[in-house]
Amino acid sequence: MIKRTIGIVGLLIAVSLIALLNPIPQEQPSPSRWLKTNAQGQVMSPWSGPWTCVYDTKTQLLWEVKTDNESIHDGYWTYSWYDGTQGVENQGDCYFEKNRCDARDLITRINSEKTCGLDNWRLPSSKELLSLVSRDTKPGEPLIAKDFFPQTKRGDYWTKDSQQRLTGTFTYLKEGAMAIDFVNGHLTKLPYRNASFVRLVNTGYVEP
């Protein structure tokens, strides 16, 4: 009888230990295609922030991350397509230029700032920008991994692919550049003067 009493007490202790030694699991970040980096280009944990750039381990591209802090990276700013020789200057809207804004303004400022430690930022190609399109989104969200690319708008983002012959209502403007619409993930030709969003890319980042 004593042995059995000890057995019951042992069972109670074992049950208590099982409960105590198995607390609610605290999740840890899971591995991801994307790596956050800070303004100096140092990699951060997926659940930390704020972050400045995102490195795509699949394409080896480093992407600018948009903000809502009214800096040059603010996601609300729009730009006309202009590279210094072709396009249309200053047809977008931002706070950081005296005049209105174009893509060259952002490239100049971001290279001068050495965002994420780099100074060779540029507009992405259509193929590069299309690599960001994701269909795994929640209702109403832009088609992108919003957990890494916040402040992405449901709108058109410029690519570097210019000298595109315009058709339809824009035929009279002759040429424009390719953009990607993050509402449906499609490529679209837009006149240079169009005020669209911009996300810059960099191929000079070396994964640590």
Next chain:
Amino acid sequence: MIVKPTTSWALLHAFAIVFILINLFTGLRIATLSRPWLLELSALLPQGALHWLHIAGACGLSATAMAYTIYRFNQRPQRTTKTKETTATTEKTETLSDKYHRGLTWLAYPLVILSLLTGWLQFIDSALSVVDIHFYAALGFLLYLLLHAGGYFIQYGWPALKRAFIPKVTGSKPSWIIVLPAIAGLLLWYGIGYQPSNDLPVKRIPLTTLMAIDGITDEPEWNDAQEITILTRGGANFLNGETPVSIKVLENGAEAFFNISWQDTSKSLEHLPLVKTKQGWQVKQDGFNQFDETAYYEDKLAIMLADQCDSGGGGTAHLGPKPLANQPANFHGKGYHYSDDGKIRDVWHWKAVRTNNMHLADDNFFGSPVRSRAGDRRYSAGYIADGKESGAYVMNWQWYKPEVIVPKRLPKHDELIAPYQMDHQAEHLQWVISWFDYTPYLAENDHYPIGTVMPSVMYRSNRFEGDRAHVRAHGQWKDGTWTLELARPLKTQSQHDVILQTGTCLWVSAFDHSQVAHTRHQQAIRLLFEGEHD
């Protein structure tokens, strides 16, 4: 005297063991929602959609209890005869152990009655406060099992199991009574499947009648609307965790209007305020880091609508830290809402600060669980917001950390936050700040003294637009009662909204300055549109 284990008795005993264990384990998991300390036992409790199992167990236990009553009644004449014959010997042979177990058995009877009675009272959403009694009866059962089963084990060892499950009266055949639990339980379960929901007639009003959605129910049409009051239970901060919610609904053929009121002694608008400390700005919180804030949060009300009326949050409540094996655990351990029948449940989430000043409720839904995202610390399974075209509230921190945060913006003028430095409960404080009254944070502008309080909910634009803005809503708090008016088109054409029509079922949950710890009720409220019969 101890009952000799006949075959019928052994089967009834086995039924009772199974149903009691089902109810204890599922019930303790359900209880973790309102008694978080029980999460210490989480590893021992089942996870998932457990409400139906708890109710099924209750059906089985109720039927077993009925069958056992009949069984004992049928046994009575034999026992009386035998008693006369054997009284003298029984008195002599009854041991201390027999007396102990007989006493314990008499303890089990009131526990069964109490558990079933209080359980069914909760199931029918009785206005009686019986949650605590139900819980303590469950704890009583745990103690009983220990003393009863443990006592037999100590006394007899493993043969006690044989004694419990194998009939000792040789040649005894199972009586017809033993099929009663199965039949009665199935009948009860079948009946519950067609449970009579609380029907709420919805009166039609002329399309030309103006119904102001302002939280002031002074339109005469409300006087003619039928009211239903449901006692909702299990929420944090409410007195006894309970609050009665009264609901009236009207419709005009194009839109439905809801008038919902509930008791809440405190008007809570102080939503995760920021306070300046020696280390920097901090978010005042007590649980927000685990997504279960219960101190510094706004009051809320959620309404769930569905085209079916299942119990357990319309079948969407999946309890436990990790009810989805291939998705992340939740930090608070309570569970997730999601549907696993491929259908959505419409959820209107009115928030006293974040949406009340937009004159909206947040139009959300419970759908199939989405895939987790590597960059999101919080996974919300099937709880998803409808899409929006624009409009947002933004929290005034660049990135949330439990220790110190950096605000997104600081006020353009100190006067903007001066009222918040005095009485935090003052009537005129809205605890919402305007994006354009504030400027981006710069350390050199952060001259605020330690102790400065600043609201954290910031309106970037006036309100949501698009699918997420289908539900107009505004609430007013007065004398310990929130009164909320809502309006939504009967059909929105959104795949994330439920059509409002006869047969649409709804549930309500109130939140008293808590993030997820809401009250709930079992029986759906079924809308009956009187206009459809014209």
